[in-house]
Amino acid sequence: MIHPWMPTSPCGTGCLGGQDATVHRLLRILRVTAVVAVVFLSLVSLLFLPFVGGRGRNWLTRAIFRAVLLAMGVRLVVHGEIPGPGRGALVVNNHTSWLDIVAVNAVRPMRAVAKKDIASWPVLGWLVTAAGSVYVDRENIRTLPGTVARLADSLRGGSMVNVTPEGTTWCGLTHGRFRSALFQAAIDGGVPVLPIALRFRQNGGTTTAPAFIGDETIIDSVRRTAALKGLVLEVHVLAEIAPGRAADRRELATLAERAVDEVLAPASLPAENHWTSSVVEVAR
Known part of the structure; x- marks a missing residue:
């Protein structure tokens, strides 16, 4: 059921560009094969x-x-650094x-609030469910109070607990309004809100190529992302x-949105060779 509360994005396949650097077809096949191997290993690890x-679950999930x-x-x-375990926070x-989660x-394994169809996704769905995620039915507004x-x-x-308050994906050059409903949980729980800004970069500039938008499936998105050369996720x-x-x-939602805006604004883009000493590279 479509209702006014249900978030929508104007982004579509036209936002994906098409001039992004790509790798050789053989490497694309190797990457997809490697993801399939991770699928198998993750299934075994769930046991x-x-x-x-x-501590072992956190280490294994992060790995x-x-x-x-x-x-x-x-x-x-x-x-920057996400605080360690022991204190609640709405992230x-x-x-x-799909690479956001x-x-x-x-960086730091945590529970998540996710749309219910993620539970059926391969790898991500199994891992997110095993992490104790709270699923939300975006098509049924009556379930929202219980979710909160x-x-x-x-x-x-x-x-x-990790939340994406826009409720849907955007292209990366812009983002949607942070909807306030789930922020009530932080107020009721008496915990801080920790904003995180995510940005995809390629060849020194922001790219929309990894965006999961339009009518594509998760398989389509994985194949397209596997073809990208030099993708960096900040x-x-x-x-x-x-x-x-x-x-x-x-x-509270406005304060969090403004904090993310300050990082994602075009004027704040850092030069590729001027990252500060607080940057920690955790994957290559």
Whole structure:
């Protein structure tokens, strides 16, 4: 059912450019083969998750997500640091690609709020479900209060939970408005909001090539992304927004959106050879 609350994006296949550098067909095949291998290994690893403890699960989950990036030829560069476990926080980021959730969990495994159809995706769906994700039915607005309540309980219990408040993917040159509904969970849970800005770069500039938009399937997107040469995914971990700083969920969403905007604005793009010492390269 389509309703006014359901987020939509104007981005389509016309936003994908078409002049992006690509690798040889053989390397594309090798990358896809490597992703299939990660699929198999991740299935095997799920059998061991109940027996390795919290620290072991975090290590194993992060290793699998990093393996996905390596298989796809994506170089992950992290600016800043996501706090360690033990304290709840609502982690919010702009949403461009299926690689977003891979990147966040490659840095710091955490629970997520995801649309329900992700549960059926190969690899990502299994891993996200195993991580204890909360699924939201975007087509049924009546389920939203229950989702917010479950999310607040998780945050209150000390979990970090990743949310994409735009509710859908955009091309990467721009992003959508941060919708306020799920920010209520941070207020109810009494936890901070941690904004993260994600940006895809190729040949020193921002690229839309990895965007998961339009009517393509996850398989189509994986094949197209595997063909890209020199893809870099930047993760900018921004300052926390402390509990009580915002008067309500709408102001809280606005503060988080503005923080992400400051990084993604064209004037703030860093030169390729002028990254600061806070940059940590975690995958090649």
